[in-house]
Amino acid sequence: MSTHKLRNFVQAMTRLADEAPDEAAWLERGEALLRPLVAEDDWLPESCAEAGPGYRQYLLHCDPLERFSVVSFVWGVGARTPVHNHRVPGLVGMLRGEEVSVAMHPTPEGPLREGATDRLRPGEVVRVGSAADDLHWVANARADAPSISIHVYGGNIGAVERQTFDPATGAPKRFVSGYSNAAVPNLWDRSGG
Known part of the structure; x- marks a missing residue:
């Protein structure tokens, strides 16, 4: 496995x-x-x-000033997130398998209503916004295998205080996602490419 593609991406995102x-x-x-x-x-x-089981969020890189982070989300069979927001802008690119994302919208009465559904396939990229009401839930669209998406956020997403929401009432609950890995990949070792 060569890290040069990820390293080049991180360098380009740093320049941005x-x-x-x-x-x-x-x-x-x-x-x-x-x-x-x-x-x-x-x-x-x-x-x-x-x-x-469920999904795992692996940190691939976090900018030292926390201006962006790059994460691999590995979706187990049947994995689904709760309804949540991001509080920072983000990009989701599908690497393996497929995932489905359903937008959720607050209502004056309280319950959330479903909006547009996106199905993401390998090579496709979608955007998420930083607005507090930019809500969705995401699930592995494959019933027979894991799926992997690469997320890039305009902050250290594992440390950002965000919220999950009860779809029936719209009630928010604070959460900080953290990361599943104890160590990040060494992007700077050029011995493998």
Whole structure:
């Protein structure tokens, strides 16, 4: 496994972060950088692709100033998130398998209502916003195998205080996701490429 593709992506995202673009420009330009990374499935370290029950969130890189983070989400069979927000802009690129994302919208009465459903396939990228009401839930769309997506967020997503929501009442609950791995991949070792 060679880390050069991920290393090149991290370097490009660092240059983008140095420019401090607004959210719309960060999403547009970040999407253009992420598409080639998820177009080829030959770079993700196996230690960051291990499935388990539910889903796992493996940190691949966090900018030292926490301006962005790169994470692999490994979706076990049947895995689904609660309804949640992000509080930072983000990009999701599908690497292996498929996932489904369902937008959720607050209502004056309290319960959340379902909105658009997106099905993400390998090589495709979607955007998520930073607004507090930008809610969705995500699930592995495959019933027979894990799926893996690569997420890039405009902050250290594992440390961002966010919320999950009860779909029946709309009631929020605080959460900080953290990460599943104890160590991040060494992107700077060039012995393997």
